[in-house]
Amino acid sequence: MESKPEILTIPGQWNISYLYAAGVTGSEFLRRLRDEKRISGVACPRCRRVILPPRGFCDRCFAAVEGWVDVGPGGVIESFTITTEPFLGLPDPPYAIAYVTLDGASTAMVNFVRGVDLSDVREAARALAVGTRVKVGWSRSRKGRITDFHYRLAKSKV
Amino acid sequence: MTVTTAIIGVGQTPYRFQTPELTWPELAQEAARRALEHARLGVDDIDAVVLGLAPSALVGVNEAEKWAAPAVGAAGKPYLRVNTGGATGGSAAQAGYYHVASGLFKTVLVVCADKVAESPDAQHVLNAPWDPLYEKDVTLNAINMCAFQAVRHMHKYGTTERQLASVAVRSRSNGARNPLAHLRRPVTLEEVLDSRYICYPLKLADCCPRSSGACAVVLASAEVAARQCARPAWIRGLSACTNTYYMGDRMGPGAELDHGDCDDLALAARRAYEMAGIRDPRREVSLAEIYAPFTSTEIAAVEALGFCAKGEGGRLAEAGAWDMGGELPVNPSGGTLCANPISATALVRVAEAALQVMGEAGERQVPGARVAVATGVGGSLQFHTCLVLAVER
Numbered sequence: 443m444e445s446k447p448e449i450l451t452i453p454g455q456w457n458i459s460y461l462y463a464a465g466v467t468g469s470e471f472l473r474r475l476r477d478e479k480r481i482s483g484v485a486c487p488r489c490r491r492v493i494l495p496p497r498g499f500c501d502r503c504f505a506a507v508e509g510w511v512d513v514g515p516g517g518v519i520e521s522f523t524i525t526t527e528p529f530l531g532l533p534d535p536p537y538a539i540a541y542v543t544l545d546g547a548s549t550a551m552v553n554f555v556r557g558v559d560l561s562d563v564r565e566a567a568r569a570l571a572v573g574t575r576v577k578v579g580w581s582r583s584r585k586g587r588i589t590d591f592h593y594r595l596a597k598s599k600v
Numbered sequence: 601m602t603v604t605t606a607i608i609g610v611g612q613t614p615y616r617f618q619t620p621e622l623t624w625p626e627l628a629q630e631a632a633r634r635a636l637e638h639a640r641l642g643v644d645d646i647d648a649v650v651l652g653l654a655p656s657a658l659v660g661v662n663e664a665e666k667w668a669a670p671a672v673g674a675a676g677k678p679y680l681r682v683n684t685g686g687a688t689g690g691s692a693a694q695a696g697y698y699h700v701a702s703g704l705f706k707t708v709l710v711v712c713a714d715k716v717a718e719s720p721d722a723q724h725v726l727n728a729p730w731d732p733l734y735e736k737d738v739t740l741n742a743i744n745m746c747a748f749q750a751v752r753h754m755h756k757y758g759t760t761e762r763q764l765a766s767v768a769v770r771s772r773s774n775g776a777r778n779p780l781a782h783l784r785r786p787v788t789l790e791e792v793l794d795s796r797y798i799c800y801p802l803k804l805a806d807c808c809p810r811s812s813g814a815c816a817v818v819l820a821s822a823e824v825a826a827r828q829c830a831r832p833a834w835i836r837g838l839s840a841c842t843n844t845y846y847m848g849d850r851m852g853p854g855a856e857l858d859h860g861d862c863d864d865l866a867l868a869a870r871r872a873y874e875m876a877g878i879r880d881p882r883r884e885v886s887l888a889e890i891y892a893p894f895t896s897t898e899i900a901a902v903e904a905l906g907f908c909a910k911g912e913g914g915r916l917a918e919a920g921a922w923d924m925g926g927e928l929p930v931n932p933s934g935g936t937l938c939a940n941p942i943s944a945t946a947l948v949r950v951a952e953a954a955l956q957v958m959g960e961a962g963e964r965q966v967p968g969a970r971v972a973v974a975t976g977v978g979g980s981l982q983f984h985t986c987l988v989l990a991v992e993r
Contacts (some may be wrong), residue, residue, distance in 0.1 A: 523747035523799045523801075523802075524799070525744060526799075529739075532723070539744065541847065541848050550847075551734070551848050552734075563797050571755070572751065573755075587737060588733065
């Protein structure tokens with residue numbers, strides 16, 4: 443009987459950097475966040491949806507979008523989750539993220555929800571329930587990234 | 601509808617956390633060889649090969665279909681790599697079907713393999729597919745994507761965490777009877793409910809494991825199937841449905857299909873049932889193998905497959921309707937909650953459904969199984985596949 447064979451392992455790592463071009467539409471959206479603290483969606487000339495996050499096309503109508511429509515700063519939670527587990531490369535838990543339909547928008551956009559006590563997950567889940575009103579909060583130093591803004595409960599208990 | 605194609609061979613490796621004794625191509629070959637043996641064919645009898653490989657970064661060798669080509673018998677033959685994320689195995693099986701149904705190929709080998717746990721954290725890899733402008737920075741990954749679905753289902757229908765937990769209890773009980781399953785220890789309702797939250801409302805025991813393993817099937821024309829196999833699994837119907845990348849488009853006033861439901865799976869299922877001549881799936885389907893990496897995904901999928909009305913899935917799961925010996929067994933193999941080798945998982949659903957209608961599912965056999973449904977889901981819960989396999993042609 444042969445002994446159990448030794449299995450060797452070879453270490454490896456992917457570490458590739460990119461500079462993703464945000465395009466004309468995405469850049470204008472992010473510039474407005476950074477410079478004007480405005481959240482704007484794009485309008486589809488056919489189905490009239492105000493689409494967020496903005497992209498150059500309406501995938502439902504297969505048409506180019508035309509023009510900007512300011513939305514928010516209030517909105518309503520469509521879904522949320524509270525992450526309590528650490529994941530490699532992601533922020534330290536706990537943190538809450540939610541899809542929110544901002545007032546005037548036809549679609550929901552995801553971002554962090556700040557200012558909610560997450561120490562008790564079930565209690566936090568009740569505070570973040572679908573249908574809860576939120577408002578947009580802004581980072582002090584804005585970089586033209588989606589994280590330039592976040593959501594906060596409209597009636598904050600904190 | 602003329603039935604042109606059957607599954608005549610199934611090969612699977614055991615699903616484990618890791619399989620250090622085999623490299624990824626060796627793992628793929630193991631399943632391929634077992635499928636060929638099952639079909640009583642040699643590699644030279646195969647006309648074309650389809651390889652299913654989800655994000656290469658899970659295996660860690662970029663575009664690893666190149667690495668696998670010699671291992672899966674592709675030399676000298678047409679060869680395609682298919683990738684629709686979690687739905688990869690379903691799409692690969694469907695690509696295999698298109699080859700045979702076109703009449704251009706008589707035999708096609710479909711192989712999928714994965715080693716999800718050779719990198720330290722799958723969610724690190726699964727954060728990479730998100731839109732770098734808008735969503736990647738907000739930590740999206742496969743777990744919170746499904747948590748968003750679960751929260752909406754709970755909100756719309758009152759689905760409870762206890763009902764979700766009952767899905768895990770049944771799956772793990774079934775998995776205990778499947779020698780290939782990665783997780784084979786049954787769990788109690790209390791154990792699931794007491795397990796720690798990962799992404800609310802999903803707890804550790806609501807989640808699939810990270811698995812290593814491979815699966816392969818041989819698809820054949822009616823002529824070859826009749827010659828090679830006493831009881832082939834006929835592919836009576838199939839379809840796929842794709843939705844937008846943006847989950848937020850599936851919520852709010854502008855949404856057509858709701859992220860909380862698997863409405864797009866319902867569309868795929870309706871088309872597959874129509875092709876298969878199934879009018880009342882709850883009565884006509886003997887069992888289903890559903891790609892559900894989380895307990896909540898299964899509840900929405902069961903509703904989408906027409907086994908019950910929207911919103912009833914949680915209650916019926918808890919009542920045991922989908923248990924072995926229940927009205928319509930779901931995931932007799934233990935399903936994705938007992939093994940998730942991501943690239944292969946949706947093909948495992950097809951393979952297990954095939955074994956059921958072939959009457960070769962061993963301890964997990966549903967007695968008298970005539971019609972089996974297999975699903976896959978991938979992307980941002982945006983790619984859905986559905987196949988209907990049957991004893992009768």
